[in-house]
Amino acid sequence: MQGRQAGTAGNVRGNAYIAGELARLGLRPGGDQGGYLQRVPLMRYAVDTAGGTLQAGSVNLRALQDYFPYQPSFDLPVRPIDGAQVVYIGARADSAALPAREALQGKVVVFRSEAAGQSIAGPDMNPAGRLGLAAGIVITDVDRLIASFAGYLRAPRVEMASDAKAPAGVTQPRLIFVPTGTAQALFGKSLDALRPGDAGPTLHGEISFAATDVSATNVVGILEGSDPALRGEYVALGAHNDAIGIVAPVDHDSIRAFNSVMRPRGANDAPGEPSSEQLGRIRGMLDSLRRLHPARADSIVNGADDDGSGSMGLLEVAESFARRGTHPKRSLLFVWHTGEESGLQGSRWFTDHPTVPRDSIVSQINVDMIARGGPQDEPKGGPGYLQVIGSRRLSTELGDLVETVNRDGKHGMVFDYTYDANGHPDNFYCRSDHYSYARYGIPIAFLSTGGHRDYHQVTDEPEYLDYLQFARVTRFLADLADRVANLDHRIVVDKPKPDPEAPCHQ
Ligand SMILES: [Zn+2]
Numbered sequence: 321m322q323g324r325q326a327g328t329a330g331n332v333r334g335n336a337y338i339a340g341e342l343a344r345l346g347l348r349p350g351g352d353q354g355g356y357l358q359r360v361p362l363m364r365y366a367v368d369t370a371g372g373t374l375q376a377g378s379v380n381l382r383a384l385q386d387y388f389p390y391q392p393s394f395d396l397p398v399r400p401i402d403g404a405q406v407v408y409i410g411a412r413a414d415s416a417a418l419p420a421r422e423a424l425q426g427k428v429v430v431f432r433s434e435a436a437g438q439s440i441a442g443p444d445m446n447p448a449g450r451l452g453l454a455a456g457i458v459i460t461d462v463d464r465l466i467a468s469f470a471g472y473l474r475a476p477r478v479e480m481a482s483d484a485k486a487p488a489g490v491t492q493p494r495l496i497f498v499p500t501g502t503a504q505a506l507f508g509k510s511l512d513a514l515r516p517g518d519a520g521p522t523l524h525g526e527i528s529f530a531a532t533d534v535s536a537t538n539v540v541g542i543l544e545g546s547d548p549a550l551r552g553e554y555v556a557l558g559a560h561n562d563a564i565g566i567v568a569p570v571d572h573d574s575i576r577a578f579n580s581v582m583r584p585r586g587a588n589d590a591p592g593e594p595s596s597e598q599l600g601r602i603r604g605m606l607d608s609l610r611r612l613h614p615a616r617a618d619s620i621v622n623g624a625d626d627d628g629s630g631s632m633g634l635l636e637v638a639e640s641f642a643r644r645g646t647h648p649k650r651s652l653l654f655v656w657h658t659g660e661e662s663g664l665q666g667s668r669w670f671t672d673h674p675t676v677p678r679d680s681i682v683s684q685i686n687v688d689m690i691a692r693g694g695p696q697d698e699p700k701g702g703p704g705y706l707q708v709i710g711s712r713r714l715s716t717e718l719g720d721l722v723e724t725v726n727r728d729g730k731h732g733m734v735f736d737y738t739y740d741a742n743g744h745p746d747n748f749y750c751r752s753d754h755y756s757y758a759r760y761g762i763p764i765a766f767l768s769t770g771g772h773r774d775y776h777q778v779t780d781e782p783e784y785l786d787y788l789q790f791a792r793v794t795r796f797l798a799d800l801a802d803r804v805a806n807l808d809h810r811i812v813v814d815k816p817k818p819d820p821e822a823p824c825h826q
Pocket residue numbers: 560626627660688689752
């Protein structure tokens with residue numbers, strides 16, 4: 321399915337398969353207009369590299385090589401930069417020497433970030449602040465950051481199509497990341513030789529994004545509850561039906577050997593330069609793989625674990641319940657969300673436009689990557705290893721039930737709550753679809769066997785899954801859903817509900 325990127329033909333075919341299975345199992349359609357699919361309006365925005373050129377004085381700037389536009393919002397018009405003069409404003413430490421707000425009106429300011437590895441010390445972007453009238457903001461001296469995120473900066477962005485009207489007169493500055501070399505070429509000297517207020521050349525040309533409608537679908541099926549008094553309440557089960565899609569081709573075994581040594585958690589680890597000792601280990605691994613078969617180029621991020629495992633686990637749960645003589649008292653709401661990888665869009669859309677009353681969803685259990693978790697993948701991994709995230713953040717009772725169901729059902733799951741810690745840098749609580757539900761005060765539990773070297777790589781393939789582990793997690797998931805759906809009371813929310821529109825904080 322070519323990596324099932326949201327809205328692509330492979331994603332459409334994958335969803336048609338899920339919907340077909342739901343029909344076969346006799347689940348009630350829970351999507352739009354009596355069908356299993358719910359349309360999620362998505363737009364893809366790609367930097368228009370063919371459209372125009374950007375020139376700074378006599379220097380020709382190549383999009384996505386010499387500069388990387390980044391647009392925080394596609395709902396607000398961007399200020400034009402054609403004809404704008406470039407002005408160096410230095411780093412945050414130079415803010416006392418910054419030219420006045422009015423002096424920067426219509427200029428393209430070049431800010432030097434004190435880049436510390438993965439993050440940037442950004443300029444003050446407050447519209448009322450010193451840069452509030454600038455036409456554009458160029459951030460430079462972030463070469464490591466650009467290297468780490470080059471793929472992200474080059475790739476088209478997928479955003480929820482918005483029908484919100486921008487308030488009259490409100491615009492945003494053009495935001496651009498540039499390698500240090502580009503900034504030096506603009507001014508004809510090194511950054512260290514520049515002083516805040518130094519003027520550079522005038523820009524000619526414009527940056528634009530080409531927009532394409534890539535609307536995609538959630539898949540929604542309902543297993544009707546058996547208790548007439550409770551079947552109007554739903555236990556939601558979720559996974560994501562999309563994956564990353566197609567990337568530049570790489571040799572499967574080379575990238576896997578490299579990641580085994582340098583990026584044991586795949587895209588969750590920043591790539592570094594291998595030492596000679598590391599290079600030796602990579603080479604050794606690759607040599608032994610080469611004895612098994614020749615090089616094999618690949619460009620498809622299959623997402624076998626992420627989230628083929630969760631998606632198909634959910635389908636197994638649906639099948640298991642559909643075959644039972646008696647359904648649970650409450651209804652089960654199965655939702656395969658699209659656009660998770662492009663920013664939790666399918667789950668956001670579903671929870672903003674639920675096809676059952678939002679208040680009738682008593683809990684949501686999300687599964688994302690549930691077929692790995694061995695010691696090769698996770699230092700604490702092993703049989704039954706399962707990361708649990710968010711299960712007590714709204715409901716102590718749900719957190720307790722996760723434990724009780726495991727004990728009572730003798731599932732043998734070994735829970736790891738490490739990634740649920742407040743402020744954990746991986747921020748998993750905010751990074752998968754359950755958060756779209758939690759923001760409305762719906763108690764959630766996020767289950768995952770965790771990261772690995774194949775995360776968001778072309779090597780996330782079925783041959784590396786642990787099917788026993790996959791089955792174990794899936795049985796536990798079914799049992800947990802069954803328990804919540806059969807409670808004699810609605811699961812109790814005893815923690816404060818968040819503001820649904822506020823940014824997520826773990
Ligand atoms: Zn995922």
